[in-house]
Amino acid sequence: MMMEEEVKVEVETAAPQPQPQAAPAAPAAPREPVSTVLADTVQFLASTIVIAIFVIVFLAQAFQIPSESMEETLLVGDYLLVDKVHYGEGGLWGKILPYDSVRRGDIIVFKWPIKPGNHFVKRVIGLPGDRLRMLRGRVFVNGQPLNEPYADFRARNHDFYRDDFPNVRYRSQQVSDAWWDEFPGFIRNGELVVPTGHYFVLGDNRDQSLDSRYWGFVPRENIVGKPFLIYLSLEPPAPEAMAARTNDKMERFGYVLVNLTGLARWNRMMRVVP
Structure with a gap:
């Protein structure tokens, strides 16, 4: 009897223990509705557009150089970014933003006084109160010759109106009527x-260059801003290549796009405007 009890005890002791139950799998995350994704995308695009409009209206603006008047500093086909708040004045913003005054030698973009819808880019030579004269193309400010390492003189002939302003001997055909009288x-x-x-x-x-010699002074309120970056520069297409195109802007744009590699002036892109 004693032996049977001992065996029974051993059997009961060696019995297998119950295995723990596996945790239930977590439920799959609910899929975001298509309408929500679309709404988020629209909201992102709208925000981007609003920011772009704000930058264009208040901070910066793109500008293209259309003529040779600023060569060699700026070339035809240079695309500029213009800082529109550089010359801001007064008020609360004047204490917060790093506004600056217009200085002699600054390159500025401004609304042409004759047709304010047109934008010009030139260099400031005379400030309010300055006394100016030119002698054989050399500029004198307040009686002193102006150092102009940027100036480019290409004409071989001497033009009395262009080179000796304002002590002119005759009227140039390019002078506006109002300026000639004023x-x-x-x-x-x-x-x-x-x-x-x-x-x-x-x-x-x-x-x-058709500048202040031919149409007058630039009012302070006409100044749009100061160009600070050449973000793109393209060699103007050959006239015969463009003449073969119609007046359709999209066709002309397509031609430039296809020939972008040959037209791009890579060494001028992302260059700071001096």
Whole structure:
């Protein structure tokens, strides 16, 4: 009897223990409705557009160089970004943002006084109160010759109106009627005096620029901003290549796009405007 009890005890002791139950699998995450994804995408695009509009309206603007008047500093086909708040004035924003005053030598983009819908880019030569004159193309400001390493003189002939302004001997055909009547009133002792709130501008390509010599001063309120970056630069297509195209802008754009590699001036892209 004693032996049977001992065996029974051993059997009961060696019995297998119950295995723990596996945890139930987590439920799959609910799939986001297509309408929610679409709404998020639309919201992102709308926000991007709003930011782009804000930048264009208030901070920066793109501008293309259409003529040779600023060569060699800026070339035809250069695309610029213009800082529109660089010359902001007064008020609360004037204490927060790093505004600057217009300085002699600055390159500016401005609304052409004759047709404000057109934008020009030139270099500031005369500030309010400055006395200016030119002698055989050399600029004098307040009686002192102006150092202009950027100026480019290409014409071989001497033009009395262009090179000796304001002491001109005849009227150039390119001078506006209003300026021809007005500018003698700003001359004092053979020098042109820049009035308050206005600026006198010239192109760096001094012999091929229609500037303040031909149409007058730039009012302060016409200044749009200061260009700071050449973000794209394209060699102008050959005239015969463009003449073969129609007046359709999309066709012309397609031609430039296809020939982008050959037209791109890579060494000028992303260059800071001096």
